[in-house]
Amino acid sequence: MFAMLALAMVLLVRNLYTISLLPDEVNQGQIFRIIFFHLPAAIAAMLGSAVALVASVMFLWKRNFQYDALAVAVTEVGLAFLAVNLVTGSIWAHVIWGIWWAWDPRLTSALICWILYAGYLILRQALEEPTQRATFAAVYSIFAFTDVPIVYFSIRWWRTIHPQPVFFSKDGSFPPDWSRALLINMVAIFLLYTVLTMIRLRQEQTQREIDYLRRTVHAI
Amino acid sequence: MRFATPTPLIAMLLQAAYDPIREEIGRLQRNFQGLIWGFVAAWVILLLYTLMLTARERKIRREMERLKSMVEETEKK
Amino acid sequence: MRFVRLRFIRQVMVITAKDLRAEMRTKEAINASFAFAIVVLLILSFAFEPTEDTTREISGGLLWIVFLFAGTLILNRSFARELPNDCLDALIAAPVPGAALFLGKGLANFVLIFAVEIVALPVFGIFYNVRWARQFWSLMLVMVLGTWGLTAIGTVFGALTVNIRLREVMLPLLVYPVMIPILLGAMKLSTDLVAGQPISGDLVVWLKLLFGFDIIFTALSLVLMDTVLVG
Numbered sequence: 001m002f003a004m005l006a007l008a009m010v011l012l013v014r015n016l017y018t019i020s021l022l023p024d025e026v027n028q029g030q031i032f033r034i035i036f037f038h039l040p041a042a043i044a045a046m047l048g049s050a051v052a053l054v055a056s057v058m059f060l061w062k063r064n065f066q067y068d069a070l071a072v073a074v075t076e077v078g079l080a081f082l083a084v085n086l087v088t089g090s091i092w093a094h095v096i097w098g099i100w101w102a103w104d105p106r107l108t109s110a111l112i113c114w115i116l117y118a119g120y121l122i123l124r125q126a127l128e129e130p131t132q133r134a135t136f137a138a139v140y141s142i143f144a145f146t147d148v149p150i151v152y153f154s155i156r157w158w159r160t161i162h163p164q165p166v167f168f169s170k171d172g173s174f175p176p177d178w179s180r181a182l183l184i185n186m187v188a189i190f191l192l193y194t195v196l197t198m199i200r201l202r203q204e205q206t207q208r209e210i211d212y213l214r215r216t217v218h219a220i
Numbered sequence: 221m222r223f224a225t226p227t228p229l230i231a232m233l234l235q236a237a238y239d240p241i242r243e244e245i246g247r248l249q250r251n252f253q254g255l256i257w258g259f260v261a262a263w264v265i266l267l268l269y270t271l272m273l274t275a276r277e278r279k280i281r282r283e284m285e286r287l288k289s290m291v292e293e294t295e296k297k
Numbered sequence: 298m299r300f301v302r303l304r305f306i307r308q309v310m311v312i313t314a315k316d317l318r319a320e321m322r323t324k325e326a327i328n329a330s331f332a333f334a335i336v337v338l339l340i341l342s343f344a345f346e347p348t349e350d351t352t353r354e355i356s357g358g359l360l361w362i363v364f365l366f367a368g369t370l371i372l373n374r375s376f377a378r379e380l381p382n383d384c385l386d387a388l389i390a391a392p393v394p395g396a397a398l399f400l401g402k403g404l405a406n407f408v409l410i411f412a413v414e415i416v417a418l419p420v421f422g423i424f425y426n427v428r429w430a431r432q433f434w435s436l437m438l439v440m441v442l443g444t445w446g447l448t449a450i451g452t453v454f455g456a457l458t459v460n461i462r463l464r465e466v467m468l469p470l471l472v473y474p475v476m477i478p479i480l481l482g483a484m485k486l487s488t489d490l491v492a493g494q495p496i497s498g499d500l501v502v503w504l505k506l507l508f509g510f511d512i513i514f515t516a517l518s519l520v521l522m523d524t525v526l527v528g
Binding site for chain 2: 031033034037038041077080081083084087088091092094095192196199200203206207209210213214216217
């Protein structure tokens, strides 16, 4: 795990160097480089929520608490990365358009996604019995995932002020060295996501051991 | 009415020439500041989350130690 | 095969009838919901000066806020009613599939919430001086679709939150964000329908969104209701 963390750190530092050397984007200027964090964070968060969905369904099917632990870990880290996405996007908007926020479909659905998964954590806090907590949280996670496709496709379906996709679409005009830097940064951020998830996962399992020990001690 | 003397006139013309440049400099500065703030915000959020994780880790470890010692005590008895 | 399906429908009807009868005898939830809807309409009329233009712009949003709040009261009550005397355990132990329970309670809730909405509409028309009935049947369609979305989510989450502490807070907290796609569609459509425009062009997309999400949420609820009840 520490190898992954070290690799992530190395990649990020190298990318900092690379990003600063890249030529300027004509229209937007320096602020455009924020995309190197804004986009990977968004993709990581959405992949995370997909993992949470799969983990929730698997838990409801197999009743194995490892899946529940995975769901919680992935969702929590996803919240942090989605927050990064929202904040960097907001700063970007302030520099480019002069407004901090706009109620257009992509921003709104991203914010709702954040609120939904925050609600997931609040629900978990409100339920004390572990099996019930895991089951209900899994059910809620399945409902919460219905917003994620909206976040992703909102740019295609509605007119929004959010920029159109430039990387993965046909009419995107991106110089190859930018794409490579973005890919490296994406790998680094995914690694960071994975590391944080593993830490949180281990904490969840330790917590479960603690609960078990506590019950044993009180039984004796 | 006196016409403007040459020196203030030149000063006014120079001012008019520099204004767009100053504007551009301001825009670039704001742009760059925005970038810095963006990076800072991204890392601060991740740092805060990592701090939350470490705090929870400490709490869990303490709880674990406490429970382990309790189990040993009761086993000794 | 036909025999089994008839039995299913009968089970749903029994549960719906039981819920509606229980509610009609005490009328506690529905009275509170009526009163709350009227109070909210009243208070919102103080929030801004109801001129012709402002009212036309916000009518959909306002209506659905009122429906949402009033509906939450009824949804909360729906499973809370089963708590005393272990009625919830009796329901769970009954040889009824979870889907039937969901549909039964869902239909009952739908009827109650829709009743409140039907009463709230003329009150809205009176307070805000709005002729809302110009596109009556389209408006009814949107209300049916939106209310069913609210009911489907609210019934499942009602069952989910019935035993949590702070139930009355958790239910709205969980339901409202999940409802947002449905609310968006319903609000946009209602605003234009109350203003008299028929559903056409741009608005058809919202209708499709509403319909799509109703189907998704109903399907999910039918499948997951058993899990939520048994825990």
